[in-house]
Amino acid sequence: MPDTWLNKINWSEDGLVPVIAQEAESGKVLMFAWMNREALRLTVEKREAIYWSRSRKRLWHKGEESGHIQKIKAIYLDCDEDVLLLIVEQIGGIACHTGRHNCFFQKLEADEWIIAAPIIKDPEKIYSK
Structure with a gap:
């Protein structure tokens, strides 16, 4: 398949585009990340989320260490053509490196950030490889 679709x-x-990963089953927003052209091309090809890690300066196959991969169900481009939405099946039920279901677990209440979601699995046990 030619890569001309990437030019849209x-x-x-x-060279990056912001990406939101949303869980297909629950509709919950799981996380936010970035992709470059290669990451998006590989994501489409492999049907698993591959992001660009700005801190590591390399491609990052979601779940490469934890096993918590994101299987792609659909990919959407917003109206301004500058944000992607991935509809995913989150394998293992954990999307966040903190061991939580999603990365948006801090909720603002009365001028304070409250932890609003439990840790499902200790990150030290997830990333002990």
Whole structure:
């Protein structure tokens, strides 16, 4: 398949696009990450989420260490063509490196950030490889 479909995306100056991962079954937003062209091309090809890690400066196959991969169900591009939405099946029920179901577990209540979701599995047990 030619990669011309990648040209429709309004990539940032550094060649990235923001990506939201949403769980297909529950509709919950699991996480936010970035992709470059190669990450998106590989995500489409493998049907598993592959992101660009800005901190590591490399491709990051979600679940490569934890086993908590994201199987792609659908990919959407927003109206401004500068944000992607991945509809995923979250394997293992954990999307966050903190061992929680999703990365949005801190809720603002009365000018304080409250932890609103439990740790499902100790991250030290997840990343002990």
